[in-house]
Amino acid sequence: MTTALVRRPGLARVRTNRPLLYLLCLGFLGVVVLLALLAPWLSPHDPNAVDLGNALAGPSAAHPLGADGSGRDTASRLITGARTSLLGPLGVVAFSTVAGVVVGVAAGWRGGWLDSVLSRTTELVFAFPGLLLAILIVSIYGEGLIAPVVALGVAYLPYVSRLTRSLVLAERERPYVEAYQVQGHSAVQICLRHVLPNIAPVVLAQSTINFGYALIDLAGLSFLGLGVPALTPDWGRMVFDGESAIQAGYPLSAILPCVAIVLTVVAFNVVGERWADQVARRDR
Amino acid sequence: MTFLRFTLRRLAEMAATLLAASFLIFGAMYLAPGNPASFLLSGRSASPEALKAINDQYHLNDPFWEQYLRWLGQVLHGDFGRSIEYRTPVNTLLAARLPSTLLLVAMALVLVVVLGLALGWIGAVRGGATDSTILVGTTFAVGTPSFVAAVLLQGLFSVKLGWFPSSGSGAGLGSMLWHLTLPALALALYLIGMLARVTRSAMLEVMGHEHVTVTRSRGVPERAVIRRHVFRNTLGTVLTMGGLIVSTLLICTVLVETAFSVNGIGQLLDLSTTTKDFPVVQAISLIIVGIFMLVNFVVDLLLPLVDPRVSLGTRGASA
Numbered sequence: 257m258t259t260a261l262v263r264r265p266g267l268a269r270v271r272t273n274r275p276l277l278y279l280l281c282l283g284f285l286g287v288v289v290l291l292a293l294l295a296p297w298l299s300p301h302d303p304n305a306v307d308l309g310n311a312l313a314g315p316s317a318a319h320p321l322g323a324d325g326s327g328r329d330t331a332s333r334l335i336t337g338a339r340t341s342l343l344g345p346l347g348v349v350a351f352s353t354v355a356g357v358v359v360g361v362a363a364g365w366r367g368g369w370l371d372s373v374l375s376r377t378t379e380l381v382f383a384f385p386g387l388l389l390a391i392l393i394v395s396i397y398g399e400g401l402i403a404p405v406v407a408l409g410v411a412y413l414p415y416v417s418r419l420t421r422s423l424v425l426a427e428r429e430r431p432y433v434e435a436y437q438v439q440g441h442s443a444v445q446i447c448l449r450h451v452l453p454n455i456a457p458v459v460l461a462q463s464t465i466n467f468g469y470a471l472i473d474l475a476g477l478s479f480l481g482l483g484v485p486a487l488t489p490d491w492g493r494m495v496f497d498g499e500s501a502i503q504a505g506y507p508l509s510a511i512l513p514c515v516a517i518v519l520t521v522v523a524f525n526v527v528g529e530r531w532a533d534q535v536a537r538r539d540r
Numbered sequence: 541m542t543f544l545r546f547t548l549r550r551l552a553e554m555a556a557t558l559l560a561a562s563f564l565i566f567g568a569m570y571l572a573p574g575n576p577a578s579f580l581l582s583g584r585s586a587s588p589e590a591l592k593a594i595n596d597q598y599h600l601n602d603p604f605w606e607q608y609l610r611w612l613g614q615v616l617h618g619d620f621g622r623s624i625e626y627r628t629p630v631n632t633l634l635a636a637r638l639p640s641t642l643l644l645v646a647m648a649l650v651l652v653v654v655l656g657l658a659l660g661w662i663g664a665v666r667g668g669a670t671d672s673t674i675l676v677g678t679t680f681a682v683g684t685p686s687f688v689a690a691v692l693l694q695g696l697f698s699v700k701l702g703w704f705p706s707s708g709s710g711a712g713l714g715s716m717l718w719h720l721t722l723p724a725l726a727l728a729l730y731l732i733g734m735l736a737r738v739t740r741s742a743m744l745e746v747m748g749h750e751h752v753t754v755t756r757s758r759g760v761p762e763r764a765v766i767r768r769h770v771f772r773n774t775l776g777t778v779l780t781m782g783g784l785i786v787s788t789l790l791i792c793t794v795l796v797e798t799a800f801s802v803n804g805i806g807q808l809l810d811l812s813t814t815t816k817d818f819p820v821v822q823a824i825s826l827i828i829v830g831i832f833m834l835v836n837f838v839v840d841l842l843l844p845l846v847d848p849r850v851s852l853g854t855r856g857a858s859a
Contacts, residue, residue: 379557380557380560380561380564383557383561383787383829383832383833384561384825384829385787385788385790385791385828385832387791387792387794387795388791388825388828388829391794391809391810391813391821392565392568392821392825393568394813395569395572395812395813395816395818395821396568396569396571396572397572468683472685475685475687475688476685476686476687476792476794476795479687479795479798479799480794480795480798480810480813481814482810482813482814492687495687495688495691498691499691499694499799502691502694502695502699503699503706505699507695507699507700510691510695511692511695514688514691514692517685517688518680518683518684518685518688519683521683521684521685522679522680522682522683525679525682525683526679
């Protein structure tokens with residue numbers, strides 16, 4: 257070859273390094289987020305408008321995805337439900353990521369008694385499955401979205417903090433940290449400006465995977481009637497409402513939220529694992 | 541570390557963690573807004589004498605430490621107190637519901653272990669299209685919450701096809717097995733996917749090791765190589781997931797039993813959460829946490845037997 261091809265590295269990566277499945281999942285997540293953001297303008301009907309004459313109706317021009325057992329428009333409920341179904345996990349992931357990184361950096365950087373206290377606490381939280389912790393909190397404070405989100409945030413915290421701790425332990429040994437220490441930078445400054453950006457990709461990949469699991473747990477709570485308030489459209493709640501529709505032989509209004517949950521969780525898992533793989537390859 | 545010293549140390553650790561867990565569970569319930577006495581009276585106004593009788597019976601006016609220590613003492617004697625909703629001992633409630641939950645979890649566990657290991661094995665050994673199919677299948681299994689699986693299985697196999705009953709737990713072992721097949725499948729699906737993925741990647745990793753190449757070059761039959769040198773090596777990895785698998789199965793019974801109206805312990809946890817029946821919620825939570833720790837303890841004891849490279853107690857240190 258004599259002619260040197262000038263390739264733009266960004267485009268080359270799009271062409272070679274991104275399998276179809278990953279792109280599909282990323283696109284799907286984009287669509288879901290967009291639907292959630294624009295829900296009030298996109299949903300064709302009021303998601304809570306009951307029309308018993310229209311109960312369990314199949315797809316029609318007015319109701320493209322049919323109606324549920326109370327005659328509420330399924331499409332509108334799916335679109336509006338995307339809001340709570342994504343907002344809850346977002347809260348869980350934001351809480352567990354921020355708090356987990358703080359705890360993990362503190363434990364990894366300081367070590368000593370702080371590290372052992374935090375590891376003990378981590379072990380204790382690990383013994384509680386996320387859903388159990390959320391149910392405990394709900395049994396105390398009653399139904400709602402805030403209490404389960406905080407409970408799940410606490411339950412997911414150890415996954416982030418343990419990962420951060422091990423990353424910080426590895427990072428602390430690298431020469432650049434010592435170089436900054438010699439130059440007189442404070443520990444807080446080194447952590448915030450140099451260590452944190454270096455470990456951020458791995459933590460974010462973990463948090464992306466956590467998002468899917470948080471969505472599963474929160475949808476499960478709503479399915480039990482312990483999550484969002486009864487009238488708020490939510491995918492988990494829709495599955496519960498759909499159970500009676502299935503028994504009546506009209507499964508559409510139950511299957512659609514099921515599909516929405518599964519596809520969203522799968523998409524988050526695929527994207528998160530892909531990011532984790534990319535980071536692992538970079539480090540090797 | 542000797543076996544005895546390790547066992548004693550781990551037992552002490554377990555007792556400490558359980559104590560902390562019990563304190564958390566009891567303390568959280570104690571802080572709950574609302575007075576259990578008002579739930580007992582369910583909105584009716586009571587004479588001061590009746591109120592006092594209730595407060596005395598359930599020791600509601602004692603200081604926190606006294607209440608906690610009394611509860612802890614009772615729990616240590618295997619007594620979880622009285623249910624506020626049903627007015628019967630929690631133990632009686634649990635005992636009545638134990639068989640269906642036990643059978644459900646056992647069936648799901650068998651499904652998880654058999655199908656999870658088999659799918660992971662086949663995927664790793666066959667490769668190609670089989671592997672891709674299994675990968676896609678397990679990706680979806682891992683993304684399917686147990687209640688979604690429950691509702692879909694119910695819709696397909698009991699409402700549409702009528703092969704299985706859609707609710708209840710049946711009487712007698714045969715009928716129970718029949719009633720609990722779909723719930724067990726729904727409960728197991730996610731973990732089957734997870735175990736298959738873990739087994740597959742662990743086996744693929746071991747297959748890349750030199751000892752496998754050497755064994756093959758010595759002319760050992762492929763089946764024996766896979767069974768004795770690859771799969772055998774991954775058992776340790778699989779075993780460390782034991783605690784997670786069992787605790788996930790236990791907590792997800794809440795969803796699956798509710799979906800299929802199986803009157804087991806999971807359904808009881810859901811009902812008691814709604815009615816704020818604290819003694820029941822406390823008992824079930826403590827049992828789930830305790831079982832998780834117990835399984836992890838047993839796993840730690842078994843690990844050196846399965847994988848001689850691991851000496852007792854090194855798992856906790858490396859984690």
